[in-house]
Amino acid sequence: MNRQTPRSCSDWVRRAEPIEGVERIEAWFHGKAYAMHRHDTYAIGRTLAGVQSFSYRHSQRHSLPGNTIVLHPDEAHDGQAGTDEGFKYRMIYVEPALFQDVLGGRALPFLEGGVTTDPRLAAATTTLLQHVGYTLDSLEQSDALIELAHALAAVAGTPARRSKGNFFAARRARDYLHANFARIVTLDELEAATGRDRWSLSHDFRTFYGTSPYRYLTMRRLDAVRRMLLGDASLAHVAATAGFADQSHMTRHFLKTFGLTPGRWLQVTGGVQRG
Structure with missing residues (x-):
């Protein structure tokens, strides 16, 4: 079920019900939309109207209608309208673990600029960036995520070989954190659960999931x-x-x-x- 703001509010966000690690939104903002922030998912979207401006990796970026936005996990960014008319966009937030299911231990794809006109990514995001009123079934979403993971890897030039590090230890740590998120988890616990020392585990976790265990x-x-x-x-x-x-x-x-x-x-x- 989608949620929508009252008509009296000039800024709005519509959200589709999250499905298996993917959140989909459509939004309209005037002026300043978001303060600087960072999350542990990929944020991949398309500008539909206006100019979507944001600070990303020490530069100001501007996305025009039809451009694809790709923000890497844990990279700080904000959001604002580039003109007085405001901007409209759609965005999906994808857990890195879903791409790892496809890439199987390769380093996460990274696109430096944050905004791209590459037709491979435009095509690969078409299904996932449909109107939030459209309900994706799980198989359709899974197929689209596989296509998107391969497109991201191709555009980013991600090596075909597995990255160095212990992918299975990182995955055990992720599972442990999922099961215990509502309480304090110590590094000693993670070491015991994964068989990996804390420094190596922290490096592995960031390589495969784009953020730190904490x-x-x-x-x-x-x-x-x-x-x-x-x-x-x-x-x-x-x-x-x-x-x-x-x-x-x-x-x-x-x-x-x-x-x-x-x-x-x-x-x-x-x-x-x-x-």
């Missing part, structure tokens, strides 16, 4: 936060249930990750905030 754990907590907020839970309850020290701790991480406070995020997605 950031990955924090993001799983924030995923739970968003689900609970859309269910009208209070901010204090959500913070405690998701494993944050308190409400302000959760809010700081939310803003750094999504570029919006929880209250602003609820406003543009059509949720209702409770204190």
